[in-house]
Amino acid sequence: MLALSRKKNEAIVINNNVEVTILEVKGDQVKIGISAPREVSIYRKEVYLQIQAANKEAVNAEGMDALKNLLG
Numbered sequence: 001m002l003a004l005s006r007k008k009n010e011a012i013v014i015n016n017n018v019e020v021t022i023l024e025v026k027g028d029q030v031k032i033g034i035s036a037p038r039e040v041s042i043y044r045k046e047v048y049l050q051i052q053a054a055n056k057e058a059v060n061a062e063g064m065d066a067l068k069n070l071l072g
Contacts (some may be wrong), residue, residue: 004012011021017037024031034042043051 006022019035021033023033
């Protein structure tokens with residue numbers, strides 16, 4: 001993991017096309033802005049983990065259905 005210090009209105013660039021800017025710092029909260037191409041998905045980590053779990057569950061359910069159909 002790379003750890004960086006940034007101040008308000010400072011930014012970092014990721015992969016030449018994603019820019020993360022510090023918009024505000026209040027106590028222990030930091031507000032960030034993210035500029036990225038439309039095709040780049042951006043999720044909060046807790047939402048991303050929920051999506052991954054739902055996708056895994058759906059794949060497992062589909063796989064079981066396909067196996068049941070195959071076995072008759």
